[in-house]
Amino acid sequence: MTDFAISPEALQATLVQTLGDKARSVTVALGEVTVVVGAADYIDAALLLRDAPGCRFEQLIDLCGMDYSDYREGEWEGERYGVVSHLLSVSLNQRVRLKVFAPSEDLPVVDSLQPVWNAATWFEREAFDLFGIVFEGHDDLRRILTDYGFIGHPFRKDFPISGYVEMRYDPEQKRVVYQPVTIEPREITPRIVREENYGDVENG
Secondary structure, rough: OOOOOOOOHHHHHHHHHHHHHEEEEEEEOOEEEEEEEEEHHHHHHHHHHHOOOOOHOEEEEEEEEEOOOOOOOOOOOOOEEEEEEEEEEOOOOOEEEEEEOOOOOOOEEEOOOOOOOOOOOHHHHHHHHHHHEEEEOOOOOOOOOOOOOOOOOOOOOOOOOOOOOEEEEOOOOEEEEEEOOOOOOOOOOOOOOOOOOOOOOOOO
């Protein structure tokens, strides 16, 4: 008896055969299989993962955006923005991670997975809101967590902690207004207080 209905290596072989040249890579790490596909093959690969007999990933259980601009302390040389999805096959009791990277950093665009798994709807709205990744073909791509007047995308690595604007209630206009951030940036160094014999096992 194992933790897997099928071994990750067997699933890897099945995915390599099923996806063919649509997969840039199919790897196994820590017992998990990761498939990386190109943006042009994203939908075709997703359909194969959903419908192929050895795959049958009926459920999209998670999708998120990624900003790799400072990944591994700047050692990353690939595209900056990516989308990572986690798929589940209930019928075959197996999981896979699907990755795709947006070709352009200035305007990151990938196809929407809505036509394949409708559960992608709100996940893609979140990735658009927080990372600014545009999902082409999404029928309701608007912000879902930040305010509608929010400027920028807060999960991008270059987004300032203070943000770009702040809002307040204006009693004269009798409504909420936006204005440039008035908080001055500052660096706070935590003060560490320890007892004199901290860490001294012999003297407790």
